Amino acid sequence: MAENQVKQCDICIGCGRCGVPAEESLRVVTQSFLTTKKQRADAGESFVLADIGTTTIAMELYNVSGEKVEEYVSPNPQRIFGADVISRIQAAENPMNARQMQSLVKGVLERGIQKFKDTGMVFDRMYVAANTTMLYLLMGHEAEPLGRAPFEAFYLESESFAIGNVQ
Numbered sequence: 001m002a003e004n005q006v007k008q009c010d011i012c013i014g015c016g017r018c019g020v021p022a023e024e025s026l027r028v029v030t031q032s033f034l035t036t037k038k039q040r041a042d043a044g045e046s047f048v049l050a051d052i053g054t055t056t057i058a059m060e061l062y063n064v065s066g067e068k069v070e071e072y073v074s075p076n077p078q079r080i081f082g083a084d085v086i087s088r089i090q091a092a093e094n095p096m097n098a099r100q101m102q103s104l105v106k107g108v109l110e111r112g113i114q115k116f117k118d119t120g121m122v123f124d125r126m127y128v129a130a131n132t133t134m135l136y137l138l139m140g141h142e143a144e145p146l147g148r149a150p151f152e153a154f155y156l157e158s159e160s161f162a163i164g165n166v167q
Helices: 030-043 077-081 085-091 095-117 132-139
Strands: 047-052 056-062 068-075 126-130
Touching: 047 095, 047 132, 056 095, 068 077, 068 095, 077 085, 077 095, 085 095, 085 132, 095 132, 126 132
Parallel strands: 047 126
Antiparallel strands: 047 056, 056 068
């Protein structure tokens, strides 16, 4: 590792600070998550990974061996409320906008799930990764504290929700 290079994060966002090439760093959640694919194969679990980004929502379907079977990518429809998280936090101060932003992302996830169901493969789990603001908007949490000092996040633990018969 170079002297000014920092260790790559467990969940890489492709910031480039660690010096890992972009094509390697942008594996976001799949790189570290799939290191346990043997455990998932032993459990006979097929699953979906979803990455909710500010601009793009990407979903991947994995079989019990941890091999990617299918993918679904869509622009994040929340962009109508602004291109960045601050604009979306401000828009979400209106409860109607917050519900619409949540509904828009859930709609994308539902379309991805339907595409995966069309493969005939059975899966019952979806793991979602996103920045804190995108997760707050998805889960319906009030996002205002994320956009003002001291920028506090109150929901940082794992949460569950059901969508399209998938948890």
